[in-house]
Amino acid sequence: MFKIRTLVTALALLSSISIASAWETLPTSAPAPADNPTTAEKVVLGQMLYHDPRLSSTGTVSCASCHNTMLGGEDNRPNSMGVNGQTGGRSAPTVWNAAFNDVQFWDGRAPTLEAQAAGPVTNAIEMGMKSWDDVVARLKSIEGYQVAFEQAFGKDSISKDNATKAIAAYERTLITPNSPYDQYVSGDKSALTAQQVRGMNKAQELGCTGCHSGPAFNGPGMFHAFPIHSNPVYAAKYHFKNDKGLAEVTKKSEDEHLWKVPTLRNIALTAPYFHNGAVKTLDEAVLVMAKTQLDKDLSQDDVADIVAFLNGLTGEFPKQKMPVLPATPGKTFN
Amino acid sequence: MFKIRTLVTALALLSSISIASAWETLPTSAPAPADNPTTAEKVVLGQMLYHDPRLSSTGTVSCASCHNTMLGGEDNRPNSMGVNGQTGGRSAPTVWNAAFNDVQFWDGRAPTLEAQAAGPVTNAIEMGMKSWDDVVARLKSIEGYQVAFEQAFGKDSISKDNATKAIAAYERTLITPNSPYDQYVSGDKSALTAQQVRGMNKAQELGCTGCHSGPAFNGPGMFHAFPIHSNPVYAAKYHFKNDKGLAEVTKKSEDEHLWKVPTLRNIALTAPYFHNGAVKTLDEAVLVMAKTQLDKDLSQDDVADIVAFLNGLTGEFPKQKMPVLPATPGKTFN
Numbered sequence A, B: 001m002f003k004i005r006t007l008v009t010a011l012a013l014l015s016s017i018s019i020a021s022a023w024e025t026l027p028t029s030a031p032a033p034a035d036n037p038t039t040a041e042k043v044v045l046g047q048m049l050y051h052d053p054r055l056s057s058t059g060t061v062s063c064a065s066c067h068n069t070m071l072g073g074e075d076n077r078p079n080s081m082g083v084n085g086q087t088g089g090r091s092a093p094t095v096w097n098a099a100f101n102d103v104q105f106w107d108g109r110a111p112t113l114e115a116q117a118a119g120p121v122t123n124a125i126e127m128g129m130k131s132w133d134d135v136v137a138r139l140k141s142i143e144g145y146q147v148a149f150e151q152a153f154g155k156d157s158i159s160k161d162n163a164t165k166a167i168a169a170y171e172r173t174l175i176t177p178n179s180p181y182d183q184y185v186s187g188d189k190s191a192l193t194a195q196q197v198r199g200m201n202k203a204q205e206l207g208c209t210g211c212h213s214g215p216a217f218n219g220p221g222m223f224h225a226f227p228i229h230s231n232p233v234y235a236a237k238y239h240f241k242n243d244k245g246l247a248e249v250t251k252k253s254e255d256e257h258l259w260k261v262p263t264l265r266n267i268a269l270t271a272p273y274f275h276n277g278a279v280k281t282l283d284e285a286v287l288v289m290a291k292t293q294l295d296k297d298l299s300q301d302d303v304a305d306i307v308a309f310l311n312g313l314t315g316e317f318p319k320q321k322m323p324v325l326p327a328t329p330g331k332t333f334n
Helices: A002-021 A040-050 A113-118 A132-140 A143-153 A160-171 A180-185 A194-206 A232-238 A246-250 A282-294 A300-311 B002-021 B040-050 B113-121 B132-140 B143-153 B160-171 B180-185 B194-206 B232-238 B246-250 B282-294 B300-311
Strands: A223-225 A258-260 B223-225 B258-260
Touching: A040 A143, A040 A160, A113 A160, A132 A143, A132 A160, A143 A160, A180 A194, A194 A300, A232 A282, A246 A258, A282 A300, B040 B143, B040 B160, B113 B132, B113 B160, B132 B143, B132 B160, B143 B160, B180 B194, B194 B300, B232 B282, B246 B258, B282 B300
Parallel strands: none
Antiparallel strands: A223 A258, B223 B258
16 A cells, blocks of 8 residues: 555656646646635735835835836836835846746745735835835725725725735736747647747757746746856856845855746846846846856857747736726825 | 897807806817827827836836826825936826816916827936937837837827827826716716705805816816915915916016916815925815915815815726737847
C-alpha cells in the first residue's frame, strides 16, 4: 500500500513537471483564497476602491494611477509618482495577471493580492495616508461605500480587511487571455508569425523558460537572483545592484538581489524594464537578461526574434465599465 | 409687411425671454460648432486622449486627473495637482455639462471647449508638455492613435487642432440629465422634497437665479463680478480678491474680479468651492454667495433649504466604457 501510494505520488509529480515544462495557455479565471471567494459585489466595490484617488492623502493618487487599467497595468515610468510628486526607487509592476503571481511586489514581500493592496495606501511617498484607520474613517463617511460594502460583505463591514479583499477580488478579474501565443498553443498555427515561433523556440533553447514558464511565464520558483553574472557595462549603466531586493525586507545576506520572477505576459506594454525601470526598451531588456542571467551574447537577429515572440504575449483586455465613485455631497476631504 | 415681421420678431423675443426665466431642464445633447460636428469616432478618440496620462510630461497627469469622469468632473481639491506635485491658484471646474458654458476656464478666456482643451496640456504646472508639437510627435508615434485619428478625421490627421476637436467632441457627451430637479420640472412633483421645493423658491426670491438660470444655471450673462459686496470677514478668511479673474488675462481694470458664472449642476459633487477653492462646504458657499452677491444674511433654515435644492441638481451620469489606451510596444516616453 505504501509503495503504491509512493508510486502514485511520484507519477503525479512527474506528470506535473511534464505539464510545467510544456507551453501553457493563460486561464480565463484566477483562483481565490478560501477566505475571499470572488463575488460580483466584491468586484464592483473593488473596482471603485482601486480607481478612487480619495484613498490618497492628496486626493490625487489611486491604485490605478501607477497600475493603470487603461494601459499595460502600470505607468510606463522608471519609478512611479506618488503624492506631491514624490518618486521611489522601483518600477510599478503590472496589475494585469498579478493574480497568477505566487508573491507580490518586486521583492515578493506580500504573499497575497490582499496583503499587497494594503501597502501603497499608507506608504508616505505613494498614497500617503497616515493610517488605515484614517482610510476606514474616510470610507465610512461616504454613503455610497457604506452601501457597496454592505452588498459585498454585510452590514457595517467597512474595514481595512474588507477593503483589501475587495481590491484583490477585482484584481483577480484583470486577466488578459487569448494572446497570439495562447491561440498558437491552442492549435491555431497561424496566430504567430514564423519569426515569433523562432523567437519562442530560441527563448526555450537559451534557457529563458528556466525561470519564465507556466501560464504566466513567472515560474517555477518564487524568487531568483538578478543579476547573476556581473557585467561592468550594465553595472555602470543601470545600477541594478543598488537595490538589494528581498534582503531590503529580510536583512539577510542570503536574500541579497533576490527578486520575484515577473510575468512576461503583456511585457511589450510595460517599458521601462527591471525593478528600477532603468532599461528603456524591450530589445535592450532581452540583451541584458541573456547576458546577466544566462551569460550569453545575443545577435541582433536573436533579439528581434525573441522580442517578436514577446509581443505575441500581449493578451485581450477585458471590457470594463468606468466606475462611478460615490460622492460626499457638499464637502470634501481635501 | 415690415410691421408684421417686426411684430413676429418682437413676439418671438418676448417668448424666448419668457422661456429663459422659467425653470428649464437640461438637454440630453449639446450643440456642436459647425466646424466640429460630433461623431462617434471623434468621441471614442476624444475619450482616449482625455484619459491618457501620456499627454503630460511625466506621464502621470491626464485631463481626467483634475476633471475626473468617475467623480463630479473635477478633483475635490482647492487647487489641482499637476506634474511633479505642482499646484496652481484655481480650483478645477467640472467637465460635466461644460458643453453648456458660453465660455471656458474660470476667467472665461477660452471661447470654446476646443480652445480650452489646448491649454492645460502645455501649462508648465498642469500637464507640462513643452509644446503641442511635442504632443503631436508623441501621438504620431503611437500606432493606435494613427488609426483612431484616421477613423475620426481621415488619413494622416494627427494635429493639435484635431486632438482638441476630439476631446471637445467627447466632452459634449458628458451631460448629466434627469436630476430630481429635472424630473420635478418635467411634471413629477414627487421628485423633489417639500424642503427642496422651498429651497428652489427661495433661490429665485433671493435673486440667485439672476445669474444662475437657464438649463445649466450658468447664465444669462457670460461674466459677473465676484465678490460684489466687500465683507471683511470673508476677505480675511478666503482671499477671493487675490485673483483678479478676467483682468489677469486682459490686463484691463474694468475686467477685475469678473468671472464666468459657473454651473450649479452637480454642485453638491464639486466641493471645495469658488475660483480658489477656499470654501470647504456647500453650506458655507451658499452663505457667502448670499452675502457677497446679494448683500443678504441667510438663516440656517434658508441655507438648509437652498442646499437641499442644490442637491436636487445632481444628475444621472452616462454609463461609460473604460477606454483601452493604445500602446507603444517595447518602449516608453518616460
